[in-house]
Amino acid sequence: MAERDLDTTMGLVQRIAARKYLRILKDADVESPAEVEEARKKIAEAGTSMLPALLDLASQGVSNGALEECLVSLINDSTLDRTVDTLSALQGPPADFLEKVLSTAQGFDPVPLFERLDSAGASRPRIERILRARGQRLHWETIRKLLAGATRDRVRVLLAILESRTESQAVQVVLPLLKADDPWMKIQTLRFLAGRAATEAGPDIVAKLDDRDPGVRREAVTALGAIKSSDYLPPLCQSLRDSDLQVSSAAIAALVAIGDPGAVRHLIEVLKDESEYARRGAVEVLNEVATPEAIQDLVRALQDEDWWVRVRAADALGALGGDRVVDAILSLVKSDDVFVRRYAIEILNSIPSERSVPALIEALSDTDWWVRERAIDALGKTGDPSCVGPLARELQADAQLASLVLGALSKIGGQTALEAIVGFLMVDDASVRELAGKTLRQIAKSSADPEIRKGAARALSEKGEASEWGRSHGRGDGGAAGSQQGGPDAGQGGQPGGPGGPVGGAGQKTGVFQAIGSTRIQPRLPEVGLAPPTGVTPRPLAPSTGEGSHDPMNPRQQAGDSGSMPPAAHGLGAQTPDGGFQDPNLASGGVQSGGGHPSFPGQPGATPSGSPHDPATTQRVDMGDMQNPSGSFAGGAGGLPPSGSYAQTPSGSFGTMNSGSFRTGSPGVSLFDYPNLPQGTVLLERYSIVRKIGEGGFGYVYLVMDGSVREEIILKILSPQISMDETMIQRFVHELKYNRRIVHPNVIRLYDFLELNPGHAISMEYFPSRDLGTILDAEKTIDAERLLRITEQICHGLKAAHDSGIVHRDMKPPNILIGDDERVKIVDFGLAAASDSKQSRVTKSGILVGTPQYMAPEQIRGTDIDVRTDIYSLGALLFECVTGEPPFSSENPVNVLMMHLTDAVPCVDDRCPGLPDALSWLINQALCKDPADRPQSIDEVLAELGRRAA
Known part of the structure; x- marks a missing residue:
């Protein structure tokens, strides 16, 4: 109680x-x-x-x-x-x-x-x-x-x-x-400050963005977002790059809460980031806060960035951009700045939408050729039948848009598009009729709609091609389904590879039809063959003023570069009877084939022929080839030199490496013909085409009969884009002088550098073989003992090159040829460079040469390279041979490059226990990121292989 x-x-x-x-x-x-x-x-x-x-x-x-x-x-x-x-x-x-x-x-x-x-x-x-x-x-x-x-x-x-x-x-x-030392206390304090939106604590909060604890960084971001001050936009944008996804997500929320379009200008660094999550975060912010003006400022800021930054930014904006971003991009199509218009049109190509159709149709009348042609591509991707009429009128106004327009119509599909394609079978221009026929044959084979297939077949039948449309065509059929690799009997002596290597991969499928390999005929030639319909005036190309002009897609263009089209592109070319064009100074007329990465302004290899780029100062990468492990990471569709002229020797005349004069003249053959020369075609009155073997970023590979010595050799015809790049030609001539020094049983011998007029070619030894890439496609991996024998021969070939002062720079499976007797030869030294220069090619010409899966870190950075660069690539090649895949892979080739720079290399022994000690040692040591940690020479590699094998 x-x-x-x-x-x-x-x-x-x-x-x-x-x-x-x-x-x-x-x-x-x-x-x-x-x-x-x-x-x-x-x-x-x-x-x-x-x-x-x-x-x-x-x-x-x-x-x-x-x-x-x-x-x-x-x-x-x-x-x-x-x-x-x-x-x-x-x-x-x-x-x-x-x-x-x-x-x-x-x-x-x-x-x-x-x-x-x-x-x-x-x-x-x-x-x-x-x-x-x-x-x-x-x-x-x-x-x-x-x-x-x-x-x-x-x-x-x-x-x-x-x-x-x-x-x-x-x-x-x-x-x-x-x-305090305790992260918990800092977190609680930051939460308290966030609740009060404590503006006076802003600087102290910013300091916590660098805290080692991700929880502290996350709360600091949230606290800054609560303050809602534009003063903290820069640090918040940088937090989008945080390695912790919760921190970057908090940064997105904070920036969206602030809602200031001023954040856009601070996102440029984030769009550079190698992390896809960071770039995704930047675009999520853009989706919420961007205005057309802010997006335009961002695009202009990207103009001065490296190509890979622009690629990443365009990918992110296209893949992730919401309605706000799309609306902003649509408004940029009308910008006064040609760079902004080009960039906008590239993004619209990556986000096909019927909302963009009116703007894209309007872009068909743009004064810039790039914008017009990429608008055609984008309209095809929308699949909107209302685009058929405007696209058909473009082709009626300009015959040289045939492949672009017909490809776009095939992507749109449907009866309306089919009728338009059939209509082009009846025009006067032979080249247009041929492309229309190829398009219909592809539709007749691959359309998912049986009525459309029948309609295409009926049209072909009426034109006397009933047997053609139903025939089974090979992978190299006019570029319709991708690039041929090795020819029909590659196993009996095909030599895929050659400079640039083959490009595999089928044509891209979009809508009802299968696109015809994205083939496009370029450059912009004068309007011929098709009379424009009533009321349609052919659109003249902007004439050269003769004065220097700044290329908006090439902000690094040097003063005085004209950036103009060569004379042939302005109407001075003559039409041949077969509808092609031939002129000694013709700018370009090649065919860019293969799907690959969407093209992008300033992106290497994506620039269509006739571009006003100065190739010596613009960094280019063939993104299409990058996506194909067999493709070459090189400028497969480069730009034109300012003058449009061919390269000359120091003496002022065109010359071979020996005599100083090129053989010239291939009557009746135009640049348009090089992608698919028929059997029996004679070049330079000496080389008779036997068959096409393949094609890649640098050109087209043919087996030919040399009539002078009655011997089969390989002729690699350079693509028009490279052929018209005088910087590239000068370097080819210079490098081939070095490369002819390499005489070794394990190296394909280069013979001569030829002017085909128009165009150029390299002649080289014919070696009946299969390339290692083809073997890996079939067998997935190579037996370790067999691989050791192959490796030893590769090393002997590289030693011969290195002893001559030559670094290959593009060692990859397609460049290793293996004969029936297991004899090995290295091909593609024609693309190498003298190692005494001590510089990566990217520092000389702005072109990044190599293949992403096999490129050494120093090669990617564009710093000094030497024989150890080839050793790294050899290690990557061997890694794939034993595991079945390269050390780094990604759908995005730029990500692959970044992995070589930053990611730890997988240990081959973890993937393939029980490897011979010699192979294990070579692969693991060759793939060291620091060249100093790799074997320092091929002599060291051979000595160690012998010691470990014994």
Whole structure:
């Protein structure tokens, strides 16, 4: 009973009276108010001596207002410990009641309760709540002292107390916690600052963006987002690149919450990032905050960036851009800046949408050739039948758009597109009729719609081609389904490879029809063959002013470069009877085939022939080839030189490496014919075509009969884009002088450099063989013992080259030829360079040469290269031979390049346990990122292989 807890110092009468008052308090709900009030007064007069008995009543579950008032009046600094001890022993409603009393009482200093937190046990939550209720009256200096060296429990309570205090001092007293060692304390402090949107704490919060703990960085980002100040846009944009996805996600949310379009200009660095997640985050921000003006500023800023930055940015904007980005891009198609228009049209190519059709149709009338032609591609990708009419009118106005327009119509599909294609079978221009026929043959073979197939077949039949459309065509059929590799009997002596290597891969399928290999005839030739319909005026090409002009897609173009089309592209070429064009100074007319990566302004290899780029200063990469492991990572569709003229020797005349004069003249053969020369075609009155073997980024590979010596050799005809690049030609001539020094049984011998007029070619030894890439396609891996024999021969071939001062720079499976007797020859030294230059090709011409899966880090960076570069590529090649895949792979070739630079190389022994020690050593050591850690020469490799094999 409560009476037992009465103070023993009370007299008998006092104790009797106290018991009476306690009983009244206990039954206060049924006693008269007057009696309850008298009892309350008497207990208050008795003082703290009554506290134990009152606490006993509370422990019994008494919780009426009278008892509460009595307890509140009696709790002070001297009675606090006894009260808290009682609280700690209670549970349930009694504890709730006493907690309420302590939260209400004002007669004690709450600071001692902080000492109780560490030992409060089950009652800690109640003490915390009491402190939050009583802490509103704590002085700032007291709070500062309590925070110094505080435990987590104390910090949590103090921050909770401060949340409800509005004074500005609240921010200042907590800032020292950001310097604590415990990440938890920093996180809690940042959350507190975020809740207050503490602008004055901005600099201190920014400093935490570099904290080693991702949780701290995440909360710092959130706190800056809560401030919603444009001052913090730069650090928030950089946080999109954070390695922790939760941090980058928080940065997205923060930037979206701020909603300032000014963030766009700070996203350029993020769009450069090798991380797909970072780039994705940047585009998510663009989707929410960008305006057309901000997007235009971003595109202009990208103009001065490297090609791979522009590629990444275009990919990200195209693949992830939402309605806001699409609307902004559509508005940019009308920009006065040609670079902005080109970039916008490339993005629209990657996001086919019917919403973009009106803008793309309008772009068909653009003054810039790139914009017009890429608009055709984009319209085809939309699949919108309303595009058929405008596309057909483009072809009627310009015969040289035939492959582009017919390809776009085939992608659109449907009856309307079919009727338009059939109509082009009846025009005067032979080249247009031929391409229309090829398109219909492909439709007749591959359309998913049986009625469309029948319609195409019927049209061909009426033109006397009934046997053609149903015939099974090889992979090299007019570029319709990809590039031929090795010819029909490659296994019996085909020599795929050659300079540039073959390009595999089927044509891209879009819509109803299969696109015809994205084949496009270029350059922009004068309008011929087709009379424009009534009311349509042929669109003249912008004439050259004869003055230097800045190429908007090539901001690094040197002053004085004309950037103009060569004379033949302005109407000076003559039409041959077969509909082709022939002119000694013809700019280009080759066919760019293969699907691959979407082309992109300033992107190497994506620039159509006739581009105003200065190839010596514009970095180019053939992205189509990059996506095919067998393809060459080189400028497969480069630009035109400023003058459009052919290369000359120092003496001023065209010359071979020996005599100083090129053989010239291939009557009746135009640039258009080189992709698919028929058997029996004679070039230079000497070389008779036997069959096509393959094609790649650098040109077309043919087996020919040399009539002078009655010997079969290989003729590699350079693509028109490279042939018209005088910088490339000068380097070919220079390098071939070096490469002819290499005479070794394990190296394909190069013979001569020829002018075909138009065009150029390299002649080389014919070696009946299969390339290692083809073997890997069929067998997946190579037996270790067989691979050791192959490796030894490769090393001997490389040694001969290295001893002559030549670095190959493009070692890959397609460039290793293996004959029936297992004899090995290395091909493609025609694309190598003299190693005494000490520079990567990218530093000389702006062209990145190599294949992503096999490129050494220094080659990617464009720094000094030497024989160790070939050793790295050899290691990557051998890795694929034993595991079935290259050391790094990705759908995005740029990602592959970055992996070579940053990612750890997989250990081949983990993938293939039990490899011979010699192979394991060579692969692991060759793939070291630092050249100093690799074998330093092929001599060292051969010596170590011999030692380990023994």
